[in-house]
Amino acid sequence: MTVPTAALSIEIDRQTSLPIYLQICERFRTAIAAGHLRPGERVPALRSLATQLSTARGTVELAYTILVDEGYLQMRGAAGTFVSPSLPASVVRAARAQSVQVAGATPSATATGIPQTPGGSRPAPRQPAIAAAMSGEPRPLQPGLPALDAFPRKVWNRLVSHRARSGERAMLAYPDPTGYRPLREHIATYLGLSRGVTCLPEQVFVTGGYRATLELVLRSLARPNDRVWYEDPGYLLARGFLAETGVQLVPVPVDSDGIDVEHGTRLDAQARFALVTPSHQSPLGYTLSLARRMALLDWAEQASGWIVEDDYDSEFRYLGRPLPALKSLDRRDRVIYCGTFSKVMFPGLRLAYVVVPERAVERVGRVACSMNAGSPTLFQAAVADFIEQGHFAxxxxxxxxxxxxxxxxxxxxxxxxxxxxxxxxxxxxxxxxxxxxxxxxxxxxxxxxxxxxxxxxxxxxxxxxxxxxxxxxxxxxxxxxxxxxxxxxxxxxxxxxxxxxxxxxx
CATH class of the missing domain: 3.90.1150.10 (Aspartate Aminotransferase, domain 1)
Known part of the structure; x- marks a missing residue:
């Protein structure tokens, strides 16, 4: 059966400084988001589009490679290149969705009535080697440290320098506490394509690291003495921070299927939060089974609780494709999805993000403004450029x-x-x-x-x-x-x- 090629009109502006291959990428993303290109449709061949645009075939090939890496297109050899049939609905609806403001999403300058989680709990014991091993000068075998030698530093330096020289006043002003808007948009699109997480940019908040993410979430949604399911064993630095915030930790055993939800229910069925690492359990590396995922979501619905999903290094999987996030199965809006650039880029960047349920956007936005702890706009803008120009993928x-x-x-x-x-x-x-x-x-x-x-x-x-x-x-x-x-x-x-x-x- 012959599959027709979708009709597509692409116009290139040769007067702008944006490279042609990036313009092509942007035209395809826009056409897919607007529904002009539908999942499964074949797109023009490299040579045909190059002729249409009067540009080099290599320019079109580079644009197609970026779009394939991002998940928008699929190359099927002699059959041609197609719009990915597995595009999440959030991407197809992006053009419409971005024009819809989440109710109450614009944060107020004040944050009255926000419960604060006081300290006073006995801090978790700290071993002397922990801080030295996980921060400071890199050392061999350091857990959680990406390959610093393989990061494209020349590209990164060029992007940062370009932004610094641009003269944009936003680079010098106080940063937006919720995050740089273009970066929030890129994160929302990336999560929809790679992790199956359907969200709007308004639901994405950029933070200064995972600890800052937890602080934002707890200050927004937790009450003093709330009980939190915590994986046992679980992420060291998160445990230490949680123990200082006034919440009560409920250690829940982990086995080869991940956190034991049934055991957690027996320990404390009415806990308010569950902090989990479903894709790559920290530190044992297990993947939360589908049965346990569904059980965890059922628990959150019944207990009116929140699941905090720490998806810290799921991009790196060596057997099969990266697994969908737990958030992708969330039909009841109970999962708070946390990600970071520390593992996929470098930890010195100090940038992370959290996707909050729509019902919590207004509260989290108010708290973010009250904390006034936005990350430097210069680096956020450079990361947005890093993603947009295809370097990230x-x-x-x-x-x-x-x-x-x-x-x-x-x-x-x-x-x-x-x-x-x-x-x-x-x-x-x-x-x-x-x-x-x-x-x-x-x-x-x-x-x-x-x-x-x-x-x-x-x-x-x-x-x-x-x-x-x-x-x-x-x-x-x-x-x-x-x-x-x-x-x-x-x-x-x-x-x-x-x-x-x-x-x-x-």
Missing amino acids: RHLKRMRALYGERRMLIVHALKEVLGERLMVELPPGGIQFAARFAEGSDGPVDDVAFAARAHDAGLAALPLSIWYANSRTQRTPRGIVMGFANIFDAGEADRLARTLRACLDR
């Missing part, structure tokens, strides 16, 4: 391939050097993993002491046990949590594995 594609190679380098080295003394369950995604020590003749390995020796040797691996609420019980698993994104070659992987073995032997 290309960078993610390169990093998936690179990380897939680097994780196997360290796994092979660990098996070769440590053998059965260290058990590695390699997760299907992420930029870090947990490995467990085999119990020796003298009992369980003291992974905290081991991590301290590794730290003294210049490494940043963390002990696994401290991720658990009861970290020092006899039954608590002992091991290490390590990142692999910055391992350059097999020789370095071997040196790191031998350093770990020396720390284990001491």
Whole structure:
């Protein structure tokens, strides 16, 4: 059967400074959003469109490559290029939706009546190595650290310099507490294409990192002494912050299917929040099963609770395509979706974002204005340019391939050097993993002491046990949590594995 090519009129402005390939990208995005190009329709061939526009075939090919990477188009070899049949409805409705203001979305300058979550709770215990291992000067095996050597710094420097030289007054003024509008728009489109998250730009709030995201959410929606389901084991730095905010933590066990919702219900069915990492559980790497996802959503509906989904590194998956977000299954508007640029770009950027349910937009907007903690507009604008010009999609594609190679380098080295003394369950995604020590003749390995020796040797691996609420019980698993994104070659992987073995032997 012959599939007709969609009629498409594209006009290029050769007087503007915007490159032609980016103009082509923008014309396609607009045509798809407006419904002029529908999912499954074939688009003009490279040569045909190049002739129509009187431009080089390579220019059109670059635009098509960007649109394919972003998920708008699919290339099917000799059959041609088509609008992706799996485009989320949010993208197709984008042109109409962007003109619809969310009721009450314009934040007020005041934030009266917003409940504040006071401190006063006993802070979570902190191990001395945690802060040093997860911040400051990068060190080998640091968890959560992307490949700093592979980030396109020249491109990034050019974008930042261009914005800094532009003379735009917005770059110098106080930033919008809700986020730079073009970046919010790009994030909404990206999430619709890559994560199945349907949202409007008004629902997206840009923050200064995951901790700032949690603070915004809790100040907006939490009450003093609210109870929060927390994965056990769970993300260390979030646990420490939550313990300082006045909420009460309810540790819920995690198994190979993710957080045990049934167990959580038995512990506290009326908790107000559940903080979860469904796509790549931190630190064990498990994926929340579909049955558990549906059970968690049912719990939130019945308890009128909120699910905070931390989707911190789901872009990097090495077996199959990235999984849809839990938020994509949310039909009851109970999931608060959190993402970050720390893992996909670099952590020094200090930019993250949160997608809040429509019913909470007004409240969160008021609190964001009262906090007046907007991130620098210069960097937000540069990130928006990074996404719009296709660099973001290309960078993610390169990093998936690179990380897939680097994780196997360290796994092979660990098996070769440590053998059965260290058990590695390699997760299907992420930029870090947990490995467990085999119990020796003298009992369980003291992974905290081991991590301290590794730290003294210049490494940043963390002990696994401290991720658990009861970290020092006899039954608590002992091991290490390590990142692999910055391992350059097999020789370095071997040196790191031998350093770990020396720390284990001491």
